Amino acid sequence: EAQVTQNPRYLITVTGKKLTVTCSQNMNHEYMSWYRQDPGLGLRQIYYSMNVEVTDKGDVPEGYKVSRKEKRNFPLILESPSPNQTSLYFCASSLGTGSVSGELFFGEGSRLTVL
């Protein structure tokens, strides 16, 4: 089954404790990206990657890191989480450059709470 898988789905952590949210897709997509969803603010792009070893900042990259060492994986790293990073996070992938479809396939979301 074609899917984007995020882990963990739910996490409560404390300020300053490094954490990683994993994202994996099995559709051989070139493009992957991370979003955070906050009430009244919609979805905001954190980082995106056009292909392996290519990453770029989105609209709200501060406090986050990403890496793309393999095509299927795109982890989101919070080196020192703060309460303002409490949010619902979505990973998404799409076929990539040259494709006729720009559809983003979203993971199920990861709800993160930073105390």
Add this chain to the structure above:
Amino acid sequence: GENVEQHPSTLSVQEGDSAVIKCTYSDSASNYFPWYKQELGKRPQLIIDIRSNVGEKKDQRIAVTLNKTAKHFSLHITETQPEDSAVYFCAASTGLTGNQFYFGTGTSLTVIP
């Protein structure tokens, strides 16, 4: 960067009526405009999209129109049904498949049976 504004933030319609959601964008370089539907507790899913070389696109009860000159695009849902109740997001992007995506703040649509 791009700024996408979406209105209204909430919309209630009677079953069978039409619903219209409007978005404006600021960057004339944006050329791809998708609409996503997010049901409660679920992930966003694409329902329709349009590219800047097209003025209108329809898929059954859903249509999207784009006015490049005015920099606005709209989602039209006809013959609404209770299962259309959800939050709808518009988005704008540059590039064929999108590099940076800018989403609107969402419209919560309620279809009253």
